[in-house]
Amino acid sequence: MLLDFALPAHDRKLIPEGRLSGPMPWVIAIMLFLTLLVAAIGLSLVDAVQKGGADLAQRATLQIIEPDPVARATQKVEISRMLRNVAGISKVEPVPEGEVRNLLKPWLGNDVIDSDIPVPALIDIRFKNAPDQATLTSLKKRLKTIAPKIRLDSHSSWMAPFFQLMSSLIYLAVAIFILLLIATSAVVILAVRSTLNTHRTTIEIMHMMGGTDLQAARLFQRRVALDALLGGSAGFGAAAAVILALGGRIAAVEPGLLAGATLPVYGWVALATIPLAVTGLAMLMARWTVVSALKKML
Amino acid sequence: MQSVVEFDNVGLRYGTGAETLTDLSFTLYPGSFYFLTGASGAGKTSLLKLLYLAHRPSRGSIRMFGHDAITLPRDRLPGFRRRIGVVFQDFRLVQHLSTFDNIALPLRIAGIQEKDLINPVTEMLDWIGLTERADARPATLSGGEQQRVAIARAVIGRPEMLVADEPTGNVDPEMARRLLQLFEALNRLGTTVIVATHDIHLLQEIDGAQMMRLDKGRLSDPTGSLRHPPRPLVLRN
Ligand SMILES: Nc1ncnc2c1ncn2[C@@H]1O[C@H](COP(=O)(O)OP(=O)(O)O)[C@@H](O)[C@H]1O
Ligand SMILES: [Mg+2]
Numbered sequence: 001m002l003l004d005f006a007l008p009a010h011d012r013k014l015i016p017e018g019r020l021s022g023p024m025p026w027v028i029a030i031m032l033f034l035t036l037l038v039a040a041i042g043l044s045l046v047d048a049v050q051k052g053g054a055d056l057a058q059r060a061t062l063q064i065i066e067p068d069p070v071a072r073a074t075q076k077v078e079i080s081r082m083l084r085n086v087a088g089i090s091k092v093e094p095v096p097e098g099e100v101r102n103l104l105k106p107w108l109g110n111d112v113i114d115s116d117i118p119v120p121a122l123i124d125i126r127f128k129n130a131p132d133q134a135t136l137t138s139l140k141k142r143l144k145t146i147a148p149k150i151r152l153d154s155h156s157s158w159m160a161p162f163f164q165l166m167s168s169l170i171y172l173a174v175a176i177f178i179l180l181l182i183a184t185s186a187v188v189i190l191a192v193r194s195t196l197n198t199h200r201t202t203i204e205i206m207h208m209m210g211g212t213d214l215q216a217a218r219l220f221q222r223r224v225a226l227d228a229l230l231g232g233s234a235g236f237g238a239a240a241a242v243i244l245a246l247g248g249r250i251a252a253v254e255p256g257l258l259a260g261a262t263l264p265v266y267g268w269v270a271l272a273t274i275p276l277a278v279t280g281l282a283m284l285m286a287r288w289t290v291v292s293a294l295k296k297m298l
Numbered sequence: 299m300q301s302v303v304e305f306d307n308v309g310l311r312y313g314t315g316a317e318t319l320t321d322l323s324f325t326l327y328p329g330s331f332y333f334l335t336g337a338s339g340a341g342k343t344s345l346l347k348l349l350y351l352a353h354r355p356s357r358g359s360i361r362m363f364g365h366d367a368i369t370l371p372r373d374r375l376p377g378f379r380r381r382i383g384v385v386f387q388d389f390r391l392v393q394h395l396s397t398f399d400n401i402a403l404p405l406r407i408a409g410i411q412e413k414d415l416i417n418p419v420t421e422m423l424d425w426i427g428l429t430e431r432a433d434a435r436p437a438t439l440s441g442g443e444q445q446r447v448a449i450a451r452a453v454i455g456r457p458e459m460l461v462a463d464e465p466t467g468n469v470d471p472e473m474a475r476r477l478l479q480l481f482e483a484l485n486r487l488g489t490t491v492i493v494a495t496h497d498i499h500l501l502q503e504i505d506g507a508q509m510m511r512l513d514k515g516r517l518s519d520p521t522g523s524l525r526h527p528p529r530p531l532v533l534r535n
Binding site: 201202204205206208209210211212215298 | 350351352353354372373375376377378379380381382384390392393394403404407408
């Protein structure tokens with residue numbers, strides 16, 4: 001049915017060789033599989049960085065490193081009250097001491113935590129907009145008037161190396177993607193040329209019988225498009241299966257840094273256009289190759 | 299009478315060598331039958347290539363079907379080629395097509411519907427005696443059989459002009475006579491036929507055929523009968 005649509009019986013009798021006889025659909029399938037995978041990884045990383053980065057940039061944690069438990073408790077209350085009155089801060093969440101001890105348990109061990117060792121008081125802060133360094137510094141200065149021993153860390157600052165790694169990976173993915181697209185185009189061009197060579201005498205005969213350049217081009221265009229579409233669909237199917245399976249694995253991981261790393265809907269749309277674009281490229285190449293070969297004949 | 303082809307001082311040179319065809323001036327008329335003779339290497343195939351628009355001459359002028367064939371834009375050539383049937387000296391059958399599909403090729407190129415080409419192709423297969431080999435590929439046919447397919451393909455579209463290069467070189471005298479009858483029948487329907495041959499016996503087969511003789515690239519009797527309209531075998535109304 002698909003074959004009928006792409007190559008009407010009429011045309012198939014002019015160049016009837018089996019469509020899948022050549023390696024072109026397979027090579028295109030493999031190339032597109034790799035291209036789509038690297039594109040999916042790149043898109044997921046971009047999405048994760050955007051979501052996670054925006055979220056993290058709005059958050060900061062304040063530590064009160066005051067060894068005297070009484071002073072620490074007072075400072076915690078006072079600082080919280082003050083922070084709630086600062087414009088630009090949307091949420092202030094003092095972390096209960098029990099929770100802080102729980103957080104530290106894996107690092108310090110039960111014995112230590114259960115003793116009277118002082119642990120810092122923590123306050124989670126969420127800004128309305130991601131604060132810049134100056135805002136943080138001036139805020140810190142004001143807070144020091146209440147509690148001299150504090151640390152204020154924006155989450156984005158301690159996540160910076162992670163995001164730098166992520167953006168390096170994104171650049172790498174883009175580079176690989178472009179290289180693969182170039183290689184795929186080269187494969188398409190070579191395949192079209194070899195198909196043309198196989199059928200050169202047929203084309204010449206058709207030409208001498210009054211076949212037009214466009215008639216010949218159309219035959220090849222359709223054949224090549226069909227090959228590219230078949231290869232592209234196979235590659236897309238395989239890549240989609242891998243992406244979905246990986247997505248399932250990522251979802252199974254404890255929510256955390258990777259939680260955002262799934263392919264967004266626009267990503268799927270972008271991926272689907274790649275096989276179509278390659279098919280379009282293949283058709284254009286076929287047309288151009290055939291027409292320029294025929295132009296050399298009278 | 300309107301001419302089908304008019305050559306005026308035509309010369310053809312391949313590359314930079316001497317002229318292969320020199321000072322050709324003649325006129326071919328509709329409904330006539332021409333034999334083109336001459337020794338091997340005299341330039342018969344070259345002249346036919348000019349006739350079936352595979353080459354442009356190096357000089358001179360050619361009019362075909364009332365148009366200047368030299369200045370004809372390239373995109374109008376297919377339309378002219380469809381009016382010309384060609385039997386190539388080396389057949390040029392499409393190797394991966396069956397006998398049937400090879401013969402049907404000109405009709406398919408011209409855009410004839412499948413249902414409309416089955417009858418004529420079947421009749422043609424019958425005429426050349428290859429009904430049983432309708433599905434055979436050219437490689438499995440004998441030389442003579444391939445030649446018959448090539449001829450069938452050239453005449454199937456009832457061209458206005460038929461150009462045949464040594465079309466009976468590979469068949470026995472009986473089949474040669476039969477194929478000539480095919481040409482003659484086509485000629486009676488109004489097709490101008492040009493047959494290149496060095497087979498003298500063929501020349502007697504067609505009543506009223508004109509003779510063109512090439513000698514080292516020149517028409518040996520340029521002032522002969524070719525200068526005058528021949529007695530047409532069948533006049534078009
Ligand atoms: N494509 C070509 N390039 C160069 N020389 C050619 C070509 N075709 C034919 N010739 C030369 O032109 C001359 C005439 O050849 P041809 O027309 O084939 O003669 P014929 O068909 O009468 O045997 C020969 O000397 C041949 O070598
Ligand atoms: Mg010859």
